[in-house]
Amino acid sequence: MVEKVWGRETLPPPFKAPDGKRIGEIWFEPPAQLPQLLVKYLFTSEKLSVQVHPGNHNALSGENGKEECWLVLDAEPGASLAIGFDDTHSPDTIEQAARDGSIEDLLTWHEARAGDVFYLPAGTVHAIGPGLSLVEVQQASDTTFRLYDYGRPRELHLERAMAVADLQPYPRRHKGSVAERGEALIDGPRFRLDRIEGKPDARVSSTYKGALFALPLKGEVSDKSGSMRAVAGECLYAPGIDALDFAAAELTLLTCPTG
Structure with missing residues (x-):
């Protein structure tokens, strides 16, 4: 946490925050066998x-590229x-808006509903509003450049942010939504x-040819030896999809690296 x-x-169930703690993220630390991906739950009140x-193509030494996606729970x-932005803007316009806080008004705000899916390629400028519970799948990277933070006493990173930001509208x-995308949410x-x-x-089954994570949302996923199991709120690593038993599964997210 x-x-x-x-x-x-x-x-929200099945999670419980320690007394007096404001928990925003729950991470499932990547095992050594699958270091490329990080799976999280996010909970926002602000x-x-x-x-x-x-991205991998424009990260400097000591930085890591980060693409991510959100599934709204x-x-x-x-x-x-x-x-992204409502319109295409010049770098000078965005940098000035970041300095004076008006960047919020230039961003495109998408009303969120349970089942919505958003894929964010590296370089996508974004912010998450309050009142949301999300699953986030991302490259295992903590490289984040802040453009604006509502006056909180945290460092901004305008020079690097402007160097990597895509200043176009979001494609x-x-x-989309789970209903529109079916099983294949992100590829x-x-x-x-x-x-x-x-x-x-x-x-x-034919798509998942190597190591993967299984994230049960309802029901239970286990390995076929019966030595490991995961229920809602947990995440299970497996060397391959054939190693998993879905007999007690109801609703599960599967994710693996593709490059």
Whole structure:
């Protein structure tokens, strides 16, 4: 559990925050066998900073590229996510807006509902609003450049942020819903994410050819030896999809690296 100023003292089941702690993130630390991906739950009570991440192609020494996606599990009425800009802007315009706080008004705010899916390529400027519970799958990187943080006493990184930021509107093809996307939620250059009910079908099974994470949302996933199991709120590593038993699974997220 990771404390955040924008986190919550009360978490939705099955989680429970320690007394007096504002938990914003729950990380599942990547094992040595699958270091490329990080899986998280996020819980927000305030806005997160306006930020951006580099990609593998423009990260400097000591930085790591970061592509990510969000699956909305729950959203309070009016909850929203800021992704990309309403229009194309010059770097000078965005930098000045970041300095004076008006960057919020230039961002495109998407109303969020349970089941919404958003894919954020590296370079996408974004912010998460309050009242949301999300699953986040990302490259295992903590390289974050903040453009604006609502006056909180944290460092901003305008020079690096402007060097890697995409100042264009957010492509429509990168958002959708579970109902629209079916099982294959994300198939990006760095990772994929699938949502399955019960046992994976042949298409999904053939797609996952190596190590993966299974994140049960309902029911239970275990390994076939019976030595490891995961239920809602947990994440299970497996060397391959054939090593997993989905007999007690109801709703599961599967993810693996693709590049």
